[in-house]
Amino acid sequence: MRSDAARPAAAGRLTPALDVLALLAAGAPVPGCARRPEVRVEDAWVRSAERTSLTAGYFTLVNDGRVPLVLASVSCPLAADTRMHTTVRDRGIVSMHEVDHFDVPARSRLRFRPGGNHLMLIDLRTRLLPGASAPLTLRLGDGRTLEATARVRS
Amino acid sequence: VSGFGGRWVTGLLAALSLAAAGCTPRPAWHGWAMEPALAAPDVALWGSGPRPLSLAHPDGRPTLLAFGYTSCPDVCPTTLSGWRRLRERLGADGDRVRFVFVSVDYRNDRPAWVGDFARHFDPRFIGVVADSLALLRMLPRFKADAGYVPLPGGHGSTVAHTAYTYLIDGRGVIRRGYDFDADPGGVRADVRRMLRAGS
Numbered sequence: 171m172r173s174d175a176a177r178p179a180a181a182g183r184l185t186p187a188l189d190v191l192a193l194l195a196a197g198a199p200v201p202g203c204a205r206r207p208e209v210r211v212e213d214a215w216v217r218s219a220e221r222t223s224l225t226a227g228y229f230t231l232v233n234d235g236r237v238p239l240v241l242a243s244v245s246c247p248l249a250a251d252t253r254m255h256t257t258v259r260d261r262g263i264v265s266m267h268e269v270d271h272f273d274v275p276a277r278s279r280l281r282f283r284p285g286g287n288h289l290m291l292i293d294l295r296t297r298l299l300p301g302a303s304a305p306l307t308l309r310l311g312d313g314r315t316l317e318a319t320a321r322v323r324s
Numbered sequence: 325v326s327g328f329g330g331r332w333v334t335g336l337l338a339a340l341s342l343a344a345a346g347c348t349p350r351p352a353w354h355g356w357a358m359e360p361a362l363a364a365p366d367v368a369l370w371g372s373g374p375r376p377l378s379l380a381h382p383d384g385r386p387t388l389l390a391f392g393y394t395s396c397p398d399v400c401p402t403t404l405s406g407w408r409r410l411r412e413r414l415g416a417d418g419d420r421v422r423f424v425f426v427s428v429d430y431r432n433d434r435p436a437w438v439g440d441f442a443r444h445f446d447p448r449f450i451g452v453v454a455d456s457l458a459l460l461r462m463l464p465r466f467k468a469d470a471g472y473v474p475l476p477g478g479h480g481s482t483v484a485h486t487a488y489t490y491l492i493d494g495r496g497v498i499r500r501g502y503d504f505d506a507d508p509g510g511v512r513a514d515v516r517r518m519l520r521a522g523s
Contacts, residue, residue: 217401221444226397257398262503263469264399265484284402285505291397324405324445 208235211318214306216246216291218324219298227252227289227320231272231280231308239274240311246320248304250293257285266290271311298322351517354510355491355502358467364389364496365461369426369452372439377424377452380496386518387422387492388511390504391454391470391485393429394441399487400425403504404445407489410508410515411446419448420519426462427453428470428485466490466498493518 214229227246233239246252254269269287274280282288289306298304302322309315364379364387371377379387388407392400404425411418425442427433435453442451454462463469468486475482487504491514499518502511 217397217405221440222394222397224395224397226401255398259487262486262488263484264487264504265473265482266396266398267482285399288398324408 206234209233209239209310209314209316211306211308211316214318214320216289216298216304216320216322218300218302218322219291219294223292223294225291225294225298226284227291227304227306228282228284229289229306229308229318229320230282231274231316233274233276233278233280236276238276241272241274241280241308242311243271243309244289245307245309246289246291246304248295248298249291250295251290253290253292254287255290256287259285300324351513353500353517354514355489355500355506357500358490358498361497361499362465364492364498365465367454367458367461369424369454369458370435371450371452372436372443377450379424379492382492382494382496383422384494385420385422386494386515387424388515389424389426389466389490389492390488391426391428391466391468392487393427393483393485394433394437394451395429396483399504401445403487403489404442404449406504406508407449408446410512411448413508413512414515417516417519421515423449425449425451427451428459429453429483430455430459431472467501491515491518494522 210232212230212232214227216227217225219225231241244252244254254272255266256269257264257266272280272287300323304320304322306318306320307315308318366378366380368376368378390403392403407423411421411423414421423446425438427438430453433453438451438453440451442449459470466486468488470483470485472481473484488501489504489506489511490498491500491511492498500514
C-alpha cells in the first residue's frame, strides 16, 4: 500500500494514464474503479532533520473495516530505531511517553499529529531534507504490514 | 433632504449608543494575561554568542519565549516552526520582535547546540540554555515548570516542561501566555498590537 502523500509535486509531469493512478491515490472517486482499501495510511509526513539525529513522524491509520486492529510497531529504514510515543499534556506541562501499541477500533482513525501521538525516529542515518521521502512500515497485531511513504517537510 | 438628514442622525445616535455600551470593535487580546505581570528575572542565559542573554535587560523589542530542549522531536519543533510562520507573516515587523528558545535540559544541551537548534528554524531565532539555578529563578516568574522525570523501570529520564509561548513586552514584563498549538493569528495580532502601542 502506498500513501497518498507520496511525491505530489511530480503530478504535473505524469502521463495521462498515470494521472488516473494519481487521482486514485488522492482518493478521488473514479466511476467503475475499486474502492480504497479499508485499512490504509494517509497523510504520512516526517519533520525535516538537517542538524539533529532525531525527529518525529506523523500519519493517520484509517480502519474503515469491521474488525478492530492493533498497531504493534512502525519502522523506518532511515533511522536506527523507531518508537511510538505520545505527548501528554497536564496543565500546560508536556512530556513524552513511549506507547507499546495502539488499539484501532473498527471504523475509526488513529491519528499521529504534532502535540499528540508521534513516531520517534532515533539516530537518523541520513539528513532528512524537505521534499525528500521516508518509507514507513506499519506492523499490525495480526502480523500484516502496511507500507507508506512519508513526505519530509519542515 | 430632511429624510436623508433624519436617517443620518439616527445612524449617528446608533453609533454613539454602541460606543457608550462598549460595543465599538476593539480587538480582544488572545491567549491569557499573566496576572500579576512580573518582570523577567536577571539571569544569564548562554547560547552561541560570546555574551549571555539577560531578559532583564531588554533591547526595547517585545520577546516571544518558550521553554524546551533540543532532543524534543514533537512539541518544540512545532513551537519553533509556528514561530517561523509567525515571523514570515509579520513581514518587516518581524525584525522588531525577539524570539528566544530556552532549553531546560541543562544536563545534555550545550549552549552552542541550542543556538544551532533555534537557528535551524530561522537564523534570527536565539537559542539559550538555562542552568538549574537560572531555572529556579525563571520558572516561578513565568508560572512554568520543567524538570527531569524518571522513566518507568529505571530506563533513564525524560524532560517535562511547560510548553507555552510567552509574550514579554519591550520593558521586560511577561504579559501573556499561549498554548504551543494556539492559533498563530492570535499571537500575531497581539504582537502587532504591542508594537503599535510602542511596547
